[in-house]
Amino acid sequence: RDPHAPPLFSRSRTGLFFQAQPQLKNPFLEDPLLGRYLRRHLPHQQAVFSDLQAFGERISDEVDAWGRECEVNPPRLVPFDPWGRRVDHIVTSPAWQRMKELSASEGLVAIGYERSCGEWSRVHQMSKLFLYSPSSGLFTCPLAMTDGAAKVIQSLGVPPAVDSAYRRLTSRDPERFWTSGQWMTERRGGSDVAAGTETLAEPQPDGSYRLHGFKWFTSATDADMTLTLGRVVGRDGSIPPGSRGLSLFYAEVRRDPQGRLEGIEVQRLKDKLGTRQMPTAELLLDGLPAHRVSEGRGVASIANMLTVTRIHNSVAAAAAMRRVVQLARDYATRRSAFGRRLQDHPLHLQTLARMEVEARAAFLLVMEVSRLLGREETGVASPLDRHLLRLLTPVLKLYSAKQAVAVVSEGLESFGGQGYMEDTGLPGLLRDAQVLSIWEGTTNVLSLDVLRCVARSSGLVLQAYFTQTQALLGHASRLPPLAPAVGALEGALSALGVFVEEAAARPPSYLELAARDLAYSLARIYMGQPPHVV
Numbered sequence: 001r002d003p004h005a006p007p008l009f010s011r012s013r014t015g016l017f018f019q020a021q022p023q024l025k026n027p028f029l030e031d032p033l034l035g036r037y038l039r040r041h042l043p044h045q046q047a048v049f050s051d052l053q054a055f056g057e058r059i060s061d062e063v064d065a066w067g068r069e070c071e072v073n074p075p076r077l078v079p080f081d082p083w084g085r086r087v088d089h090i091v092t093s094p095a096w097q098r099m100k101e102l103s104a105s106e107g108l109v110a111i112g113y114e115r116s117c118g119e120w121s122r123v124h125q126m127s128k129l130f131l132y133s134p135s136s137g138l139f140t141c142p143l144a145m146t147d148g149a150a151k152v153i154q155s156l157g158v159p160p161a162v163d164s165a166y167r168r169l170t171s172r173d174p175e176r177f178w179t180s181g182q183w184m185t186e187r188r189g190g191s192d193v194a195a196g197t198e199t200l201a202e203p204q205p206d207g208s209y210r211l212h213g214f215k216w217f218t219s220a221t222d223a224d225m226t227l228t229l230g231r232v233v234g235r236d237g238s239i240p241p242g243s244r245g246l247s248l249f250y251a252e253v254r255r256d257p258q259g260r261l262e263g264i265e266v267q268r269l270k271d272k273l274g275t276r277q278m279p280t281a282e283l284l285l286d287g288l289p290a291h292r293v294s295e296g297r298g299v300a301s302i303a304n305m306l307t308v309t310r311i312h313n314s315v316a317a318a319a320a321m322r323r324v325v326q327l328a329r330d331y332a333t334r335r336s337a338f339g340r341r342l343q344d345h346p347l348h349l350q351t352l353a354r355m356e357v358e359a360r361a362a363f364l365l366v367m368e369v370s371r372l373l374g375r376e377e378t379g380v381a382s383p384l385d386r387h388l389l390r391l392l393t394p395v396l397k398l399y400s401a402k403q404a405v406a407v408v409s410e411g412l413e414s415f416g417g418q419g420y421m422e423d424t425g426l427p428g429l430l431r432d433a434q435v436l437s438i439w440e441g442t443t444n445v446l447s448l449d450v451l452r453c454v455a456r457s458s459g460l461v462l463q464a465y466f467t468q469t470q471a472l473l474g475h476a477s478r479l480p481p482l483a484p485a486v487g488a489l490e491g492a493l494s495a496l497g498v499f500v501e502e503a504a505a506r507p508p509s510y511l512e513l514a515a516r517d518l519a520y521s522l523a524r525i526y527m528g529q530p531p532h533v534v
């Protein structure tokens with residue numbers, strides 16, 4: 001054979017070509033929009049930029065690998081000790097435990113409560129979570145619930161036992177930091193919480209309670225505490241019915257000296273499509289010691305938590321889109337087909353550009369809602385801000401979750417067959433995106449929440465929406481290149497106005513049927529994408 005001829009494939013040779021893999025670089029530096037957004041709005045830029053840049057470096061250098069470790073080394077349940085005693089020990093990976101320490105020391109919850117950036121503190125916190133989320137091994141799930149619990153405790157003003165928990169939830173000290181669960185779903189139903197909750201709370205002589213019930217979905221079950229719902233059994237044995245009969249409880253997830261859970265049995269860990277990095281269990285509450293933090297009105301009391309966790313959910317959605325686009329763009333510079341790099345095929349570039357547009361739209365709406373939350377929490381929110389926060393939270397959550405599934409799916413395709421291969425880590429992004437539209441309120445349930453807040457505010461939230469979008473379009477119309485987009489959006493907005501007026505004159509069933517389309521239209525117009533359906 002010619003000595004210069006390429007070597008033959010043989011048992012010891014598998015060819016000379018190996019595709020260069022996509023590289024995760026510092027996600028802060030790689031995201032031009034995040035930097036631009038912060039530069040434009042944030043007054044305390046230097047500290048925030050340094051924090052995000054250093055954290056981004058840490059994510060690409062080490063944290064991303066821990067996230068992968070959480071996926072390949074998922075939690076498992078050890079129900080018994082070697083001598084047959086029931087222990088129900090949920091064993092998590094060292095990487096999962098490192099995520100908890102990291103979350104404390106990086107202040108991933110604390111930033112929202114220290115408020116060192118004033119009204120922009122939530123934007124700072126959510127930007128950091130946005131960088132972290134796709135590398136977090138789903139640790140962002142317990143962080144969301146921890147943040148939500150801190151918010152509820154802060155807003156309700158609660159007994160001393162719970163007050164010390166608040167300090168732990170918002171601590172930067174890994175030794176003190178606690179995470180919280182959020183146990184709302186029982187076997188009868190997770191959307192209709194009032195009809196679903198069978199848990200009973202028995203009053204104790206010292207003023208505390210013991211909970212008896214069955215929680216069907218409890219995520220990040222290794223948490224230190226939880227907020228949960230139940231019905232207080234009256235002295236005469238009566239059980240208060242309906243939504244108003246639900247009280248909110250605080251419980252610590254404690255173990256006795258033998259390592260056994262007190263008042264909780266873990267029935268099993270769920271066998272899930274995604275989010276496998278994180279334990280989700282079915283729990284029997286068998287006399288769990290608890291403190292009541294709201295007397296009745298449990299759903300209303302936990303609403304603050306829902307607002308916060310739904311924003312976190314949307315951060316995760318936007319971050320998944322950003323991550324897959326970032327990797328797909330990088331891959332397009334490394335992979336060739338038909339004699340050209342993928343980036344030089346116009347059709348491939350168009351596909352990436354469309355993903356980019358969705359990712360940007362979701363990001364900007366996430367930041368907008370985070371901004372509004374920050375304003376509300378620092379007492380500078382106008383009535384318009386408050387109405388927008390109430391309306392846009394479900395709108396953002398439901399729409400960004402759907403975007404994430406579509407964009408991440410498209411993203412996987414942009415890696416060809418490799419996008420389907422488990423050990424690339426890419427399929428996990430899609431599996432984890434699928435949950436975003438289910439937990440924390442499904443798409444339909446949140447569409448109905450939009451109708452609820454419109455009705456309860458006598459339409460004021462919609463008025464705020466129209467005022468704000470018109471103002472934003474007014475600003476945009478000063479830039480001539482945006483004229484066609486502004487025109488299209490003005491048309492969509494006025495069609496939406498006509499629809500809302502007409503719907504008000506129809507029976508409620510008409511609006512109920514239109515709820516999802518209405519919510520999508522609200523999202524798309526605010527994001528600057530004229531809707532398909534009004």
Ligand code: UCC
Pocket residue numbers: 138140141144145182183184185190191192193194219243297299300301303304306307309310312313316438439440441442445449452456
């Ligand atoms: O899934 C879960 C955890 C997963 C892990 C967390 C991950 C987070 C992201 C991570 C990223 C990686 S925990 C389970 C989540 N479950 C839900 O979200 C429940 C979904 N269902 C709903 O949202 C329903 O709409 C319900 C439960 C709220 C409906 O309950 P009711 O009792 O039928 O509703 P009512 O009677 O209309 O509302 C009761 C009160 C009212 O106030 P008052 O009594 O003052 O009139 C409502 O205005 O609650 C108030 N309310 C709200 N207030 C209801 N929803 C809200 C809201 N969203 N905001 C403010």
Ligand code: FAD
Pocket residue numbers: 182183184185188189190191192217218219220272275280435438439440441442443444445448
């Ligand atoms: P259902 O309420 O039975 O809904 C079924 C379908 O009916 C959905 O498509 C829904 O949109 C639709 N639907 C329901 N009502 C209406 C309506 N009025 N109009 C139109 N359509 C409607 N819960 C917790 O409390 N804590 C947790 O930690 C937790 N972790 C979870 C982790 C994972 C991985 C998953 C998948 C779920 C978790 N959940 C948790 C539960 C989750 O919040 C619920 O599954 C969710 O709220 C939906 O409730 P459901 O499963 O009872 O569905």
